[in-house]
Amino acid sequence: MSRKKFIESHGGTANNWRTDFSFVNHAAKFVIFGAWDTHTQEGRSLILDKAWVQNKKGRKQPGYIQALEHIRLVEEEGYQLKTFPIIEDLDYVDATDSGKTSSKEFIKTLTDMTLNFTDDKWYAEGAHKPEYSAKPIAKEAVDLLEILNLAIEKTEKENLILCRIGQGQFRKNVIDIWGNGETCALTGINIAEMLVASHIIPWAKCEDNKQKLDGVNGILLCSHVDKLFAKHLITFEKQRMRYIIKIAHSLDLALLKSISIEKGLELAIARMHPRLQLRFDEYILEHNKIFAMNDVK
Known part of the structure; x- marks a missing residue:
């Protein structure tokens, strides 16, 4: 299934499927952003940066304006933010040297996220899975994940989590x-x-x-x-x-x-x-x- 078909299967639309990097379903009131593994770490993923208004060659990126509008829908009109993991193709060679990236694959799962704006960057915060992050996870986060997977009583698990922090x-x-x-x-x-x-x-x-x-x-x-x-x-x-x-x-x-x-x-x-x-x-x-x-x- 292509990315377009996946987004459409969830009622999402785009102004330009080639250049947009965010999508919207107005009927269900949610927007969709890709969570690139190279921008994902410890419960949050960078989905938009004010620096992305232009590419490396100084040209405006058409998808940026659309993404800003989708951010506004979340911040001002109560739309739900959803993301799906994207795995970057690190072997891709950008012949135009414009900073363009290419995806190796995407994961056909939408997850509800919370939007957070910090230092001119918008982050999708929530349950990002470690296997879809190319950035190293802090040791504390790894330990907490291990505790959550232990076959022990809930009370003991809670004690260990609090102990770890x-x-x-x-x-x-x-x-x-x-x-x-x-x-x-x-x-x-x-x-x-x-x-x-x-x-x-x-x-x-x-x-x-x-x-x-x-x-x-x-x-x-x-x-x-x-x-x-x-x-x-x-x-x-x-x-x-x-x-x-x-x-x-x-x-x-x-x-x-x-x-x-x-x-x-x-x-x-x-x-x-x-x-x-x-x-x-x-x-x-x-x-x-x-x-x-x-x-x-």
């Missing part, structure tokens, strides 16, 4: 074990919305679900500290009974100081039970080892 039961376990309330263990910042329960042994390397939910295997950190910790750009080294920050040589100390990270800071671990600190020592030592391997002077 540093929330839910895992976050509660971390807060309870550290005894500092909702406060960053390094900076002392207590704005709950800024805090993430960060895994010490990364999620993917945990031995089992029990370790993934183990509050001792976590530290409540501000989001910017969490990012550095997760990338092993900082770690916390035990010195007697204190855990002092170590900073990778590649980082700018002056810049870090401007975001409240500097040498000499230590974790607020005093309220953790000594027995649990022994297990914490094992976890943080593994983090130290990876930090040391990655830290290039």
Whole structure:
């Protein structure tokens, strides 16, 4: 079935089947855009960009004006946005050097999407399937997909999903074990919305679900500290009974100081039970080892 026949089978019409890249069914009040795999990633696909008004040679693209009208129908008249996956032919050679692309195939499925406009770009957000994305999926998204496919009880599945994003039961376990309330263990910042329960042994390397939910295997950190910790750009080294920050040589100390990270800071671990600190020592030592391997002077 050709693309035209597929669109027509859903009541869609076009002004010009050769140049249009969006379609409309006025009777059912929905518009259709192609979701190219090269523009699709993690639940959203770029369907229109203000930069597309012209091709690489500076010529106006006829389909752009039509696409803008279809966007307006969604934004102002309540039309439903639908997309279908398109796989780009990466071996196609554009002899005119106009930036034209060619499709290898398209998937004959329409899916309802939500429209989002950001930075002069329109995105179709929703359940885009990973197999129809040429862009790499973030590790977190891969882990979440794996959880959704696990043959476990719904409650356990929900706990694991929240745990993976540093929330839910895992976050509660971390807060309870550290005894500092909702406060960053390094900076002392207590704005709950800024805090993430960060895994010490990364999620993917945990031995089992029990370790993934183990509050001792976590530290409540501000989001910017969490990012550095997760990338092993900082770690916390035990010195007697204190855990002092170590900073990778590649980082700018002056810049870090401007975001409240500097040498000499230590974790607020005093309220953790000594027995649990022994297990914490094992976890943080593994983090130290990876930090040391990655830290290039």
